[in-house]
Amino acid sequence: MHLAHYLGLLHRAQVNLADAFRQVADAHAEEPDIEHLCQQQAKRCDAHAEQLHPFVVRYSEDAPDEPDRLHSQLFTGTRTGGIGLLRDLQDLYLMAAECDITWTVVGQAAYGARDKELLAVVLRCEGETAIQLKWLRTRMKAAAPQALVVAD
Amino acid sequence: MVDRIADPWGERTPYGPGQQWPVRVDRYLADGRSDADVDRWVQSASILHSNGDALDIAVADGRIVGVRGRAVDRINRGRVDPKDLYGWQANHSPDRLTRPLVRDGGRLVETDWDTAMGRIVARSKELLDGPGGWGHFGFYTSGQLFLEEYYTLGVIGKAGLGTPHMDGNTRLCTATAAASMKASFGTDGQPGSYTDVDHCDAIALWGHNVAETQTVLWMRMLDRRRGPNPPAMLAVDPRATPVAREADVHLAVRNGTNVALMNGLLREIIRRGWYDHDYVEAHTLGFDELCRIVDGYPPSRVADICDVPAVDVERAAELLGTSQRLLSTVLQGFYQSNQATAAACAVNNLHLVRGMIGRPGAGIYQMNGQPTAQNNRETGADGDLPGLRNWDNERHVEELARLWNVDVDTIPHWAPPTHAMQIFRYAEQGSIKLLWISATNPAVSLPELHRIRQILTRPELFVVVQDLFLTETAELADVVLPAATWGEKTGTFTSVDRTVHISDKAVDPPGEARPDLDIFLDYARRMDFRDRDGQPLIDWSGPEEVFEAWKECSRGRPCDYTGITYEKLRGGSGIQWPCTDEHPDGTERLYTDGHFHTExxxxxxxxxxxxxxxxxxxxxxxxxxxxxRAFLHTVDYQPSPEVPDDEHPLLLTTGRTVYQFHTRTKTGRAPQLNQAAPDVWVELNPADAARFGIVEGDLVGISSARGAIQARARLCGIRPGVVFLPFHYGYFDQDPTDRTPRAANELTITAWDPVSKQPLFKVAAVAVAKLADGRGVPSPAPTVGGSAPPADADVPPTVGGPAAEATSGKE
Structure with missing residues (x-):
């Protein structure tokens, strides 16, 4: 069963996203809503990773070797300024999107494995990831015209 | 004779449930005048709070000489708030601005209107030239102009310049009220009527010190409390305000924990079967989710988070749950605090699950703080579109485009209008290059003032300030425009309970000062804004024409004014919107059939x-x-962005006294009011004070991560761990070369609610230390209101004396 690999992928994606939210919060502390909400969302990602952890451990016991190119690098540090903020939020968006689709995949696998406990975690968490995407889109939509058309 | 400084609320006129509130006409005429000395009375309404009390302005020899309440009006039945009784004297203050000022060589110098407007227009045209020119303009307006002025400004911004960067200081006071009503009921618009006080059997005041912010509404509540079958009363407030002292149950919650409290109260109400199953089923969405979330807040947990006794949470739930006609009012203790929109929505939830909405006595006032805040929201001079339209609904934007005869894409609707804090951020970053501030004083009222001053003094930012006086903000401007004020111009405005009043011009403005409307119209003419047919975008010349145009904009929307005329507003009582051909006398309550604006x-x-x-x-x-159906939005409690730590162990909350309004621009220039509360003070609980070795009158330093100020200590009934500062006090009446930091907003945090974008003024972490001994002289805090000292304290009472003698009676 290869579910362990996808659980590992999701777990690592949540840990990475939490870390990226924190880096963006620190880098753009002059945008108070960004700082506050990125910190808040980092904690959400922590909680997701924590809830996934027991399943990662349980399923990895009888898992085959991890396939090549499972993990990808979506974030390489923050930028500065108005357009820099936009790009950083875009990185977060892509990372959250990776989590979002991975929740879907893991959820499907949970159905197949008849694992009600895992399914409950997926159903609890995937909506929160969807809200992260929605918030990032909302904030980027508001910021884009000023950053791309107006600012010097 | 009554001294309305010593007793802001005056004599009681008790009445029972379902009875009409008795008339009591309040009057103050200066210099010993009587009615016989008055040449004429000019109809108006109160301008120094949001209640909308109708009054007449007394004119003698071409000058305002006093005011009296209008007995015929539904809101106040003749009563007048002390701020309005005495505050009009500021109109005559010798330091009124009478000529425009422009900055030359670093100094503001007097000039003529052509020069001042010429500079603004030249800079505007330069900025507008080129792609994204719209984005260089920011407008920050007020809650104190008239409807006609906001609507005109809104059209200039949205259809003339095409900028979304327009907001009001309403963002600081009333944005959460609007956000919560939109979220719960589909649109802005107060469900209730002030007459709900006449019918209710319980009143819950959520973070609302109504006794000091809307004294006439408090008089109505007190008159019910002193009459037969009085309503029960619940107060939620960390301070021992007059409301808290009057209440049957007072929950002095830890600041920033309102959502935990509300979830706990809702849990009790649901578990004990005090909710209206049929109403919930027929008229709401989200009950199961609400139950799931609030279930996690048993009284013991609420007691832990909010630091109030669990038994009091249960008592409060019983008071709310067993009432038959429940009235709630909500203000800054919720709106300016942590999780503001969620907490205000929770009050709506309480009324929805109990079916307490849309009938006499069962009402909600999501309050405003300022007299015309409601109009700013309706007309779209803030972060809304005119007519309570939805920026994300293409059809709504098309309606505006047709009305104004402009291309739909001229009107910015790619995102919500930019909120005030973001406008200042863009100015800080340099992409907003022209900031036009009208009738408000952000250099005292916004959070983290050193930052605001830095932004306003940026050389690249062209700042226009339109005001009555050289405020702390105007001092930093590049152009200062002298404005006329209440009593010197005509217009309309609308109270919390949707009552529209007219305020007629009584006297001429001083010198060359002009009505704000004339200033905006002049700008539109000089900018030569055109519609899609090449005709002038704005062709109005006076307030009544603008009002008629606004009526068309409001047609078919919740705030429908089409049945109102200036003529109809003159002579009688104010009229509640919606007022249409079908409802020519207006509409007392919304949602009487349980059908909400959520389509x-x-x-x-x-x-x-x-x-x-x-x-x-x-x-x-x-x-x-x-x-x-209405939405039941429920969320879990989350701690504030800033909580006390070792370095800053106390929580700061800021607020108001009954004697001052906003940044004292007017009330600080009315002698009776200013003498009653002449300088800043800091309120401390005696236990905290003892810990820091502070006694009444000591000079105390209060500091946060943002700044530090000084204030004299008042020991009083505020909850332990919390200190209070009035936010009114800035620097205009201090020697410019020797200003002692005293503005509360030097300390507050730049942070805001994620939905309403209202800044958090109630949750900064601070440290206090004694700076100097008071030598037995008490602090300048009034003995009336939330700053009242303990009964045994040796503090002389706040009185107005002969200069404050007013009359009050049945007539």
Missing amino acids: PDYCETYGHDLATGAEFTEAEYRAKEPDG
């Missing part, structure tokens, strides 16, 4: 996630099939 084609918003402010799309909203 997708009608609603003002498609909704937000309350924790992040993430916006939902039209498709997602439609999928919920709201179908006229």
Whole structure:
């Protein structure tokens, strides 16, 4: 069963996203809503990773070797300024999107494995990831015209 | 004779449930005048708070000489707030601005209107030239102009310049009221009527010190409390305000924990069967989710988070749950605090699950703080579109485009209008290059003042300030425009309970000062804004023409004014919108049939996630099939962005005294009011004071991560761990070369609610230390209101004396 690999992928994606939210919060502390909400969302990602952890451990016991190119690098540090903020939020968006689709995949696998406990975690968490995407889109939509058309 | 400084609320006129509130006409005429000395009375309403008390202005020899309440009006039945009794004297203050000022060589110098407006227009045209020119303009207006002025400004911004960067200081006072009503009921618009006080059997005041902010509404509540079958009363406030002292149950919660309290109260109400199952079923969405979330807040947990006794939470729930006609009022203790929109929505939830809405006595006032805040929201001079339209609904924007005869894409609607804190951020970053501030004083009222001053003094930022006086903000401007004020111009405005009043011109403005409307119209003419047919975009010349145009904009929307005329507003009582041909006398209550404004084609918003402010799309909203049902939005409690630590162990909350309004621009120039509360003070609980070795009158330093100020200590009934500062006190009446830091907002944090974008003024972490001994001289804090000292304290009472003698009676 290869579910362990996808659980590992999701777990690592949540840990990475939490870390990226924190880096963006620190880098753009002059945008108070960004700082506050990125910190808040980092904690959400922590909680997701924590809830996934027991399943990662349980399923990895009888898992085959991890396939090549499972993990990808979506974030390489923050930028500065108005357009820099936009790009950083875009990185977060892509990372959250990776989590979002991975929740879907893991959820499907949970159905197949008849694992009600895992399914409950997926159903609890995937909506929160969807809200992260929605918030990032909302904030980027508001910021884009000023950053791309107006600012010097 | 009554001294309305010593007794702001005057004599009681008790009455019972269902009876009409007795008339009591309050009057103050200066210099010993009587009615016989008055040449004429000019109709108006109160301008120094949001209650909308109708009054007449007394004119003698071409000058305002006093005011009296209008007995005929539904709101106040003749009563007048002390701020309005005495505050009009500021109109005559010798330091009124009478000529425009422009900055030359670093100094503001007097000039003529042509020069001042010429500079603004030259800079505007330069900025507008080129792609994205619209984005260089920011407008920050007020809650104190008239409807006609806001609407004109809104059209200039949205259809003339095409900028979304326009907001009001209403963002600081009333944005959460609007956000919560949009979220719960589909659109802005107060469900209730002030007459709900006449009918209710319980009143809950959520973070609302109504006794000091809307004294006439408090008089009405007190008159019910002193009459037969009085309503029960619940107060939620960390301070021992007059409301808290009057209440049967007072929950002095730890600042920033309102959502935990509300969830706990709702849990009790549901578990004990005090909710209206049929109403919930027929008229709401989201009950199961609400139950799931509030279930995690048993009284013991609420007691831990909020630091109030669990038994008091249960008593409060019983008071709310067993009432038959429940009235709630909500203000800054909720709106300016942590999780503001969620907490205000929770009050709406309480009324929805109990079916306490849309009938006499069962009402909600999501209050405003300022007299014309409601109009700013209706006309779209803030972060809304005119007519309570939905920026994300293409059809709504098309309606405006047709009305104004402009291309739909001229009107910015790619995102919500920019909120005030973001406007200042863009100015800080340099992309907003012209900031036009009208009738407000951000250099005292916004959070983290050193930052605001830095922004306003940026050389690249062209700052226009339109005001009555050289305020702390005007001092930093590049152009200062002298404005006329209440009593010197005509216009309309609308109270918390949707009552529209007219305020007629009584006297001429001083010198060359002009009505704000004339200034905006002059700018529109000089900028030569055109519609799509090449005709002038704005061709109005006076307030009544603007009002008639606004009526068309409001047609078919919740705030429908089409049945109102200036003529109809003169002579009698104010009229509540919606007022149409079908409802020519206005509408007392909204949602009387349990049908809410949530239809997708009608609603003002498609909704937000309350924790992040993430916006939902039209498709997602439609999928919920709201179908006229109200939303029960519920979230978990989250701690404030700033909580006390070792370095800053106390929580600061800021607020108001009954004697001052906003940044004292007017009340600080009315002698009776200013003498009653002449300088800043800091309120401390005696236990905290003892810990820091502080006694009454000592000079105390209060500091946060943002700054430090000084104030004299008042020991009083505020809850332990919390200190209070009035936010009114800035620097205009201090020697410019020797200003002692005293503005509360030097300390406050730059942070805001994710949905309403209202800044958090109630949750800064601070440290206090004694700076100097008071030598037995008490602090300048009034002995009336929330700053009242303990009964045994040796503090002389606040009185007005002969200069404050007013009359009050049945007539």
